[in-house]
Amino acid sequence: MKGIALKEFGGVDHCALTDIPDKRVSTGEVLVKVRAAGISFVDLLVIEGKYQVKPPLPFCPGKEAAGIVVELGGGVKDLAVGDRVMVLVEQGAFAQYVLAKRHQCFVLPDTMDFTIGATFGLSYQTAHFAIRDRARAKSDDTIFVTGAGSGVGLATVELSKAFGNRVLAGVSSNSKGERAKAAGADEIVDLSSALDRDSVRDQVRRYTGGAGANVVIDVVGGDVFDSAIRCVAWRGRIVVVGFAAGRIPTIKANYLLLKNIEATGLDWSDYPVNAPNLVMEAQDEIFSLFKRNKIGSHVDRIMPFTNFSEAVRLIQDRKVNGRIALSWL
Ligand SMILES: NC(=O)c1ccc[n+]([C@@H]2O[C@H](COP(=O)([O-])OP(=O)(O)OC[C@H]3O[C@@H](n4cnc5c(N)ncnc54)[C@H](OP(=O)(O)O)[C@@H]3O)[C@@H](O)[C@H]2O)c1
Known part of the structure; x- marks a missing residue:
């Protein structure tokens, strides 16, 4: 599949949209076909090697995406193939498919499109x-x-x-x-x-x-x-x-x-590990507010994955007002 590969820490010049290994689901995991992914300041930290978690190189970065469930690992009973979901992961969202644990997936409201879903989770949570x-x-x-x-x-x-x-x-x-x-x-x-x-x-x-x-x-x-x-x-x-x-x-x-x-x-990334129920409860409340039009979206612009470097530079230059959604056209 296609995805962004980070070959060296240091900057966007070390990132390329290329062929990366396909993902296989294990027990408790969900494979999602990505329709859009959110990119933000935290991804800059990851690419520059300044983020607290540094996976072995090369790897595919990306912490949030939205798409369609295509395969379920053993033991995942409360999602179905075809469900529209938002995923929040440590890495791997900048690809055509992303692997997530069940507690990292949240079923999207019918009225939320993929670009909003892809840019919604991390910031509102x-x-x-x-x-x-x-x-x-x-x-x-x-x-x-x-x-x-x-x-x-x-x-x-x-x-x-x-x-x-x-x-x-x-x-x-x-x-x-x-x-x-x-x-x-x-x-x-x-x-x-x-x-x-x-x-x-x-x-x-x-x-x-x-x-x-x-x-x-x-x-x-x-x-x-x-x-x-x-x-x-x-x-x-x-x-x-x-x-x-x-x-x-x-x-x-x-x-x-x-x-x-x-x-x-506040370090949000600790909550899914230590208190996944609190994360689910918070997300239910956030989605409920969205469904009642009490909150909206902060998508500033939608860009194709082929413009990944440009998206990174817009964030670096502080030219984004809200979030960029990267989309597979
Ligand atoms: N603790 C957590 O769990 C957690 C989770 C997510 C994000 N964060 C942090 O929250 C912050 C915002 O993240 P985000 O995802 O919302 O980012 P974002 O939408 O990409 O926006 C980046 C923000 O950083 C500001 N900024 C960038 N360079 C700056 C500089 N040199 N001086 C002053 N301000 C600068 C920008 O200010 P302007 O608007 O004025 O240009 C903008 O407000 C980041 O520090 C990120 O690491 C923390």
Whole structure:
């Protein structure tokens, strides 16, 4: 079958759309014919060799896809050949067929097309666990999300609104601010001046009557995190979700004490391993919100797999507003 092979860590120049080995199902596994796959910042980390999991080379990357079940391994009773599913895997989604364990497959709602399904799982589940499990947000909390133009950021905006929260969206440009507003953000915080920490804190204070945000969800790290932690309200929580800016920030413990705040982290990839039931429950709720039009999609554009390198470069150049879906034409 055709797929993307990563031959060396370092960059997209080491990736090629080529023939890769076919997959065979084992007990408890599901083979899915991929119709579309989602590509995002985390795939850049994988390709560059900066992601925490480094499979032996060469391998086919890709963490999310949507398609049709074509074969079931022994013991898989509650899926059928022909089912439309979304899959979330550690690797292998950038191919014509992907192998997934049963708990990595989620049956798509009838109204969700493959490009939405392929770009939906990772970002909304990450957002869900950040808001609900890590931040323990209640509906009257004000949530400030940084990097609100990213897939995870937009999903956090949408889910927070669906849960009844007031949402401040931190973005780096006007166009990303407009997209975040369209996703439901109540106010836009300009992060382009994050080096000036007072600027971000002052904006958040202005929008919260001086109190700050009860919950801050940060996907950017670096200077943005250093500014964002100053925006947390008394007894508030900040959730570390990512370091897209490159620098892993440091938290001074006295800051937590003086403001009575909590800092916590989220690594979504641990949840399917340690708590698959929580993942299924979260996904049911997310799909239910989609079916009731409480949340939508954040597909920015659909590109053929032959344009894989271009998709990677668009993400590197921060030109994507939401997610890219790669499609087999
Ligand atoms: N903890 C978890 O389980 C988990 C799961 C998924 C993703 N993540 C993390 O969440 C973040 C967003 O992921 P995604 O999949 O939503 O990504 P995405 O849609 O591809 O968007 C990338 C984001 O990174 C920002 N960015 C890139 N380079 C940057 C830089 N040099 N300085 C500041 N911001 C920069 C972009 O900011 P602009 O919009 O301003 O251009 C954009 O918000 C990443 O850090 C990713 O590693 C974490």
